[in-house]
Amino acid sequence: MRSFFSALLRSKAGLFGWIILSIFVLAALLAPVLGLDSPVRGSLSARLDPPTWTGLFSPGPHPLGTDQLGRDILSRIIYGSRVTLAVAAAAVILGGIVGVGLGIVAGYFRGMTDRILMRLVDIQLAFPLMLLALLVVAALGPSLRNIIIVLALTSWIRYARIIRGQVLAVREREFVQSARAIGSGTLRIMFRHILPNVLTPALVVGTLELARVIIMDAALSFLGLGVPPPAPSWGRMLADGRTYLSTAWWIVTFPGLAIVLTVLSVNLVGDWLRDYFDPKQRGLK
Amino acid sequence: MIRYLLGKLAESAIAIWGVVTIVFFVTRILGDPSALLLPIGASPEEMARLQADLGLDQPLFLQYLSYLGNIATGDFGQSFQFGRPAMGVVLERMPATMELAFTALILGTLLGVVAGTIAALNRGRLAELVVMLFALLGQATPVFWLGIMLILFFAVDLRWLPTGGYGTPAHLVLPAFTLAVFVSASIARLLRSNLLDVLKEDYVRTARAKGLMPRVILVWHVGRNALIPVVTMIGIIMGELLGGSVVTETVFSWPGVGRLIIQAIETKDFPVIQAGVALIAFIFVVINFAIDLLYGLLDPRIRERR
């Protein structure tokens, strides 16, 4: 663990990513105790109020302004981080469990199992993700749960492909042979020997997917199929506010900034994790 | 080689079958199009009659069988909305989609290759930081936001380019650039890490030990090996561009297949959804087939294995 942090401190980009991400996660966790305005209820009289910058230091009503319904944007962004991050994380984890699971099974058993999985992957690859997501959301309805399912659906394949490749390599590693040689069962080999050794690539895929899923959620919102209101998600805020782009720039700019910063930091963390876990990248020692 | 091609062909057929099957069943979950096709005030009887006209009153399984049968002959049925063969409706929009996708792909690949190469060769220097920051921003910016900003700036404020629409090369600039930003960001990041990996390879050391010029090493020894994964990536990106540029097409009023399919999803025009998705899947499969062959050109070991 110490080397983890010392490695982190050496990588400025990785550190930056971790800090930004931690801020958002903390804000999301602490949202209810920060004493914010309601993110859902607005006041029609306070519609499209511009940001009061001084409000950051001396209490003003809306530091980042209000949206088209008079809701406080700061509060919506902070509460929105809960929705956005939770949806993204849930989708990425769900997709990860499915993808890693299938990847391990396919890579470990190979043969028919593998062939079936690879054909599934082919099918999904040939099916443009965005259209699949749109179709499925349109079919199932844009509830929070369905959005998570859809995003996970577009995500599992990337895990499965990469994990399968990793497993094909790991299963030939001699410690796996050795586990078979001592008579370990299949489950034990999969969980104790293979899974821990493919978790880091899965983690790296996960961070990249997290970034992609957040962007995809925004695109779905743009097409009217994102996380439904009143839950404030960043994508939704961005999409709803887009028509006000030139009259009330703050409605779009701040959630947009939140997305860009989060995706950026997630990517930085992902890159850093890859560098950290990839021995090839870690000098000689 | 023949066996390899036949195998590939079979795989492609399975992939397309899977796609058309999924799209068939998902569209049936979409629900009943009759409410959308008829004007307000339509009675349930009218709706029932329309459903019968559209063949939607049949048992699902029978619908599926006749659907598969018709597809085999290239018939995707009559569009509910357009009142003519769905595939025709989709094919009309295909040139626009292809034009945008290929332009974005070529532009994005060029930008991405240049950026990725600059970043990899300037490891640890400012140039790498700047390029990678832009690449990350390119991936972190929602496409529609970028698109709207570009319209406001280049079309409304400067009036250099049209806000949207299709036709002249000028119309192509903004949407293609918007998509290319994302494409180039992905490619730049992938290429950079590939290049860094390949630069560590023993044969690059061999090339340096031969005293070759850096340009020769980069192009012949590093570039070719680093580009192989990029080629795969291009195949996948192409798939996303063909069907996934819906958002860009909407922002720039680009009459592509993506937007058509969105519209068809909104109006539950099943035949158009099916034809559109099937066509995109088909093109994707064909492109990836070509990419597979390209692999062989790039890497003799793969050529040999076939």
Next chain:
Amino acid sequence: MTRPTSATSSADAPLVSVRDLTKHYGGGRGFLGASKFAVKAIDGISFDIAPGETLGLVGESGSGKSTTGRVVLQLESPTGGDVLFRGQSLVGLSPRQLKPFRREMQVVFQDPYAALNPRMTVGDFVAEPLIVHKLAKGSERADRTAELFRRVGLDPAFMKRYPHEFSGGQRQRVNIARAVAMEPSFIVADEPITALDVSIQAQIVNLFQDLQESLGIAYLFVAHDLSMVRYLCHRVAVMLRGRIVEMAPTEAIFTDARHPYTRALLSAIPVPDPDIEANRRHLAYDVDANPPAPDAALREVGPDHFLLA
């Protein structure tokens, strides 16, 4: 647990018997029903290993020697032939049926880096056989693991560490500790010293020898380094293209090699003596020109000395 604790004479029933073993890769049916070209990794080999005996298996890369080790252990199933352990056939047994045999047969691999699970502490790794076979629990397990560490010359204090904190030699000791955890009677050592630093190789070879003396373990010692084989093995089998071309007691191989390939192999060993090296001639053997004849069989040409002809 009762078991022979010292090398017994070869008059005893063999511990391991390999009969006409073959292993082909590829083959089978292709995607569209066409049969693929098969690679014959092992092409009908037979040998016995007595309890407490070390059989050296040498040959160049691709000769099938490592595959033989894995097939003997049933880590891969053979295409044909049989493997008997204490007279019982192992071929075709389910993993469950094989489990009791797994306690008696172990393996040490070539690459000590790849052979350790990087995500497991070495203590857990060594103790894993005890868990899988439910041999020991709790503090007893820890005690036995510590004992294993001491036995292979490692400080038990290292048990909580991860593989990357160890050098190659130490890792190979961990692997050996794991292999002997169940006190097996037979270990396949698949080029166990090839990947080690020169100054460490002798340590590991000595460890193998010590373990054999104290536990009576029989080895199938797969190697391409004939000099270590000469030092460690009772008998040597020379493999070429999936066949055993010559098999004899070690001294007979070194002093009375009959097969031209064996001779070429012997002549190729670099000797750390400039005077010998300066005057020696390397014998060449063109395998492509003289592959082992498909119909040839092992023939006894001397006491316990077999030759493929």
Next chain:
Amino acid sequence: MQFRTTLRSLCLGAALAASTALPSFAQEGEVTIALRVAVNTFDPHMTGTVGSDLSVLSHIYPALVLRGPDLKLQPSLATSWEMVDPTTWRFKLAEGTTYADGEKIDAEAVKWNLDRVRDPKVGARIAGWFSLVSEVNVIDPTTVEVKTSAPYPALADQLSMFLLLPPKWAETHNPATETLSGGPYAVEENVPGDRITLKANPDYWGDKPTFQTVNFRTIPETGSRIAALLAGEVDLITGIPTSEIARIDAADNASAGAVDSTRSMLIKFNHEKPPMDNLKFRQAVNYAIDKTGIADAIFDGKATVSQCQILSKDYFGYNPELEPYPYDPDKAAELFAESGVDLSQPIEIEVPVARYLQGEEVTQVIASELTSLGLNMKISEIEFGAFMKKQIEGRDLAQMAVQGLAWPTIDADGMLTMFSPGNVYDYWGNEAFGKLLDEGRETTDKDARQKIYAEATKLMCDEAASGFLYVQPETYGVSDDVTWQARGDDWVRAFDMKPKT
């Protein structure tokens, strides 16, 4: 602004170079209209979409009557028409009218078209509009008689949306993809999904059109539509957020505005689900909603609050005497308390997605206002098709549903019928209301009808049959090159426009 000007001058050189490559913008004799959705079919009987398909086709095919910008009917192909008796209408056609290929537009053609649309084999999507038509008779080449199976006072209004195909031509051509002009314009170019260019029809039998060329461009994205107007690429856009009106007005090349549409927004109550069967509860909801606030804030004052009825001023049967429920949270709270309804029970409010101008926002305001009075509101955004299916076939509307209603004939009859018992849309089940509507249909006397509908609307208001909200504004932006009389019924037609002089 300073920033923009500077940039503009900075980039002038490059702009000049680039502008030569650009397509020509609106010029003399040319007008460009932005559509929100693409034109799908050229067959006017296969689409009921006024805002795109029918608007474009109305330039190409003749109609018996047209609805003018003032929403009054005007003669077109029919020079005059009369109701001979409650079930018989007679139309007198203009003389010498032909399609571009010379085919006559006569009584036979009208009959053929009305028969076609009613032919089940054709499966015309707008067949429902003419389901009451029982017979079409050709009296002479310029006189056609239409008989209905029941009194149908709004027939002429309905025929304003009925475009006539050339019968002979249609035998050999596919009207879905091909056109033959019989109106002021002919199709010059069609780029599917992008644009349709119309050229004036030189052989048109009516008045020469003002513009030589009319372009219809499809721009689905609101922001892009506004951008296109401000960039001078289009002359007319519709369906913009009211908040953008001021911004467009501020630009130097366009102006914007809003008029009342014919679409009333309301909260449809499902009286079949408690607590919506409770009168006090329904009234309380009406008191609880700040309609003026919504109109002022969300629609920048461009929306008109509904006068406690679902009819807007343009409708026949509009009741000028009704007053909206005032916004009175205290009164609402009181009524909620009196209603005896358990306020903690979850109440669902549905809204179709992307269907109504800022409908989702309004729903959120309503939900938030009701929540602040202690109700447990849950918003469901639902896809429109599913919403309609749920409403009509499933008969399972949520307790409340934000919905917009408009009736193309702009007549109380059709509009109010959707609340009469037995109608598939009805969730109220008020027999008295149903009887009033039946009475209204049995007479053609305008005053009598007016009186009956006044009674009906009052009943609906008193019973708080639904939550009355506002009339959806029809927003538009027009370039300074043209004038256009804004209208609330979706038609966008070049022949309603004039070049600005």
Next chain:
Amino acid sequence: MTAPLLEVKNLSVVFDTEGGTVHAVNDVSYTIEAGETLGIVGESGSGKSVHVLAMLGLIPRPPGRIVSGSVLFEGRDLLKLSEAELRNIRGGRIGFVFQDPMTSLNPVLTVERQLIEPLTRHEGLSRRKARERAVELLDLVGIPSADRRIGQYPHQFSGGMRQRVMIAIGLACSPKLLIADEATTALDVTVQAQVLDLVRDLKKRFGTTVIWITHDMGVVAGLADNVQVMYGGRIMERGPVRSIFKQPHSAYTWGLLRSLPHGETRLTKRLYQIPGQPPDLTEPPVGDPFAPRNPFATPRCFTETPPLRQIEGMAPGHQVAAWYDLPALLAAEQGTER
């Protein structure tokens, strides 16, 4: 006396890694005369490969860094040359053969392309001329039907053939110096023997100066004129090959030779084993790097680095870096054992 072909003076190389600074090469000095074959022996981490790669600018920088020293080659200091000047030397005046011919040849380029590259680059030959020469070279290194095989890709060659191709590339421009880095390690013994025969033959015919880096004492015994034993980034002992093998003066050389089986049959005795583990080079080395594993180490070995010095009474050039007198100690030990 002419100047030596290559003169390495006080060369030190470090690697900056996350685990700390690795002192890979520490103050290495030696010379090679023209025509000489120098065998450099050492284990992984001994600095034997790194220092050679470093002086020709072939280590990645960063993390690698040359801290000090000079390398005179034909009178010029390689460490002071620009990258462009070094490029002209690499592959031309100095040829290389690397360990693993599988990874050291570019898998996607034909052998022809890879073989003519140095020829067109350094000799300025036309493509056609270069190809002719390349075929000759393949012929020279014993690749049958070279004219046909030159168009093939590396994966179509066997391991031994691939290494012959590597040697052909190294020799392409008739270099003054050929550096072979573990050139036979990845090969089977029989193939190794053939390659060694080839190198001996080529050396005889062209008189090329060779640095042969290996961990195998047996390989240098047959190939080298002089041997240089490295450990922990330092030269422990160097000298004429016979002198070193017959009477090693470094405990490390002695241990290495002893730990190899010399034809003993099993069970006669245990192999001599060098105790302990290779050194951790992140710790700046103090004293004799081998001291912790050296049974003969004196207290001085742990505190002071022994210089490389000529051993009295041994062949000229037989130098050792040790504070102890190994033959004396061995003799004493044998005496006590008796």
